[in-house]
Amino acid sequence: MTPSHPVDPDEPPGAGRGRLGRPLGPIISNCPAEHRAWLELVREAYLESGLTMTVLSLRVHMARSKISELMSGRRYPHWELLKAIAAELRLPAGPLYRLWRHAAPEIRRKSPAWSAETAATVAVQYSPPVHHKGFRELTKDGYDFYAGVFLPDPTRAAAVEEAYDQLWLSWAKALSSPDIRRHGWGVLRASVMSRAAHDNNGPHFLHTAFDTLALRDLSGPEHAQAASEQLAETQDLFRAMGRLPAPQLDVIVLRSLGGMNEEQVSDLLGVPLAAVRSDQRHATRFLDSVLCPPPDTGGTLS
Structure with missing residues (x-):
């Protein structure tokens, strides 16, 4: 009987589809975040597929070395090749194309030929699963707000x-x-934090909107001192929150910033109410200790 897929010469007789062949090398350290956004998912799908590099190269008609470069982030692929790999790994072309296209401009700066190719590429027509649409409707406002705390537009939207x-x-x-809401939040948070500025105290907050809100009633020269103090307090608060x-x-x-109640936060994050209350209690206690430390008595009790 003819085998249903090409035989891998690296695969010993009787080996099952669970064999992964030679392990994938790591993604290069300087791979941009936008590139990683789709590359990590393609690598994961490849590992779960049971295919070896030899079989995949035979199916997509590309040398194993080139696919290995693609999987490590050293090579940014043409869309037609990536689409062929996605088909073998049973990945939906629509979202992959959007992620590929979003990451491509940074790479294209080094190679003007990319512009012509992308301009000639016909956009993939697609529609997400019904449950995905529903999930998006339920979470979009919360995701937009959280991203806007750390990122300006258009980075927030991206x-x-x-x-x-x-x-x-x-x-x-x-x-x-176990909980699609918790899973989704982890994906959203990673996307935001990969773009947010960081220092030793943690992520930077986008101060503008909150500073404006806090200072809106303190305009004019007569309020200059109060406005300066309010701004300093806001910046201290954000630095402490980042820790x-x-x-x-x-x-x-x-x-505190989004004005959500405990139930709304629990629903968005996919964590129990008790966890929300516990996290808020510990966070508040830490912020109080940093921003309002107890006075130093300057002596010891006898």
Whole structure:
């Protein structure tokens, strides 16, 4: 009987589809975040497929060395090649094309030929799964707000759209996760934080909107001192918030800056109410200790 797929000469007789062949090398350290957004999901699909590099190269008619370069991030592929690989790995072309196209401009600066190719590429027509559309409708406002705390437009919009495309590209995994809301939040948070500026205190907050809100009643020269003090307090608060662990930071951002109630935060993050309350309590206690430390008595008790 003729085998259903090409025989891999690297694969010993009787080996099953679970054999992965030679392990993939790591993604290069300087691979841009936008490139990683789709590359990590393609690598994951390849590892889960059971295919070896030899079989994949035979199916897409490309040398194994070239596919290896693609999988490591050293080579940015033409769309037709990536689409062929996606078909073998059963990945939806629509979100992959959007992620590929978003990452391509940074690479194209080094090679003007990319512009002509992309301009000639016909956009993939697609429609996400019904459940994905529903999930997006339920989470979009919360995702937009959170991204806007750390990122300006159009970076904010790009981070949110990337998260939804990543979720769609791995929708089966999202659906099989213990809680799709928690899974989705992890994807959104990673997309935002990969673009946010950081220092030793953690991520930088986008101060403008909150400073404006805090200072709107302190305009004019007669309020200059109060405005300066308010601005300093706001900046101190954001620096302290940046030092919070991720779960506590997310809860305090959504509760204190976003004005969400506990139930709304629980629904968006996909965590129990008790966890939201615990994270808020610990975050508030830490912020109080940093911003309002107890007075130093300057002596010891006898």
